[in-house]
Amino acid sequence: MESVKEVDEEEGSLRGQAQVWQLMFGFADSMALKSAVELRLADIIHSHGGPITLSQIASGIDSSSPDIPYLARLMRMLVRKGIFTANDHPSSDGGDDHQTEYGLTHISKWLLHDSELSLAPMVVMENNPWQLAPWHYLANCVKQGGIAFEKAHGCDMWDFASRNREFNKLFNDGLASATKIVMTAFVPRYKDGFDTVRSLVDVGGGTGGAIAEIVKTYPHIEGINFDLPHVVATAPDYDGVSHVGGNMFESIPNADAVFMKAGLQHSSLLVAKPMKDSLFVLRLLLKLLVEVVTTHSLAATIVVNDGDNLSIKRLLSTQQSLLWREIDCKWRQKKTLKNC
Numbered sequence: 001m002e003s004v005k006e007v008d009e010e011e012g013s014l015r016g017q018a019q020v021w022q023l024m025f026g027f028a029d030s031m032a033l034k035s036a037v038e039l040r041l042a043d044i045i046h047s048h049g050g051p052i053t054l055s056q057i058a059s060g061i062d063s064s065s066p067d068i069p070y071l072a073r074l075m076r077m078l079v080r081k082g083i084f085t086a087n088d089h090p091s092s093d094g095g096d097d098h099q100t101e102y103g104l105t106h107i108s109k110w111l112l113h114d115s116e117l118s119l120a121p122m123v124v125m126e127n128n129p130w131q132l133a134p135w136h137y138l139a140n141c142v143k144q145g146g147i148a149f150e151k152a153h154g155c156d157m158w159d160f161a162s163r164n165r166e167f168n169k170l171f172n173d174g175l176a177s178a179t180k181i182v183m184t185a186f187v188p189r190y191k192d193g194f195d196t197v198r199s200l201v202d203v204g205g206g207t208g209g210a211i212a213e214i215v216k217t218y219p220h221i222e223g224i225n226f227d228l229p230h231v232v233a234t235a236p237d238y239d240g241v242s243h244v245g246g247n248m249f250e251s252i253p254n255a256d257a258v259f260m261k262a263g264l265q266h267s268s269l270l271v272a273k274p275m276k277d278s279l280f281v282l283r284l285l286l287k288l289l290v291e292v293v294t295t296h297s298l299a300a301t302i303v304v305n306d307g308d309n310l311s312i313k314r315l316l317s318t319q320q321s322l323l324w325r326e327i328d329c330k331w332r333q334k335k336t337l338k339n340c
């Protein structure tokens, strides 16, 4: 007879094997999500104002002959992941048959294209083959170091975007959608933070959505959206915001304060290029942030008052308050040691 220990061992081993199979096909979840966005499944259900059948979904898909069994399999997977609901109802002809109706959930509401706050462009961008290719270099990066995106595409992401209009648009639209969500939460909570700021430059501001949100709430601010020329060239006009193209490692436009969001991946360049006095504070701060943010694996959104009385104010949650305290502490240490 098998001992309890042997049974536990066998059970654990089987579970382990099942988990390997799940992980092996982990990409299928991302691809199903991306397909849902590409087929606009959430939009189709939303446009009916409530749950609908498979054939109603199919008739909303932009295809003259959608493959219904394929769609059924995709819907089954999306329902299992909680992206849609599925409920059986007696069929309308009164027979014994039941038909399944699919509805939206809290997840799929973030996939609506025409919603003001949507993650649909981000889902498409992050799961695009250009963005997925670098993941195949993960092991190589561990062995040899280096940057996965450059290994996959032969140049850094910004060069790639400057040469590939489709990628540039995908990337900028994706970031803009996620940024709109962050800024909608952040700007009203930051309350007094912008009162004394007359001009604000968003460094690496993408197509300007973040600074536009700030200026909309604080119209006394003159907003400057600063990013690489190929990015600002595609930026829409926003009231109170001017777009300036350039390279932040060379110079940044003058303003009372500097705002940066999700621009920290440039840290390697920061170290590689000589510092200029005018950018000293910003560079130092970025160095500190890179240290702290890397430790916390947390994307930081920060507001910096660039001047003698340097201060960083930001803080939506306790976790981020902790992050700030650590940045502040490191900043003071470095200032004392003068070792930056």
Ligand SMILES: C[S@@+](CC[C@H](N)C(=O)[O-])C[C@H]1O[C@@H](n2cnc3c(N)ncnc32)[C@H](O)[C@@H]1O
Pocket (backbone or CB within 6 Å): 158, 175, 176, 179, 203, 204, 205, 206, 207, 210, 226, 227, 228, 231, 246, 247, 248, 249, 260, 261, 262, 263, 266
């Ligand atoms: C991760 S995106 C963040 C965009 C925006 N801040 C947001 O959160 O939506 C980083 C941005 O930095 C810009 N960028 C990269 N290198 C830059 C440089 N040397 N000078 C100015 N902008 C740069 C990119 O074009 C990109 O728009």
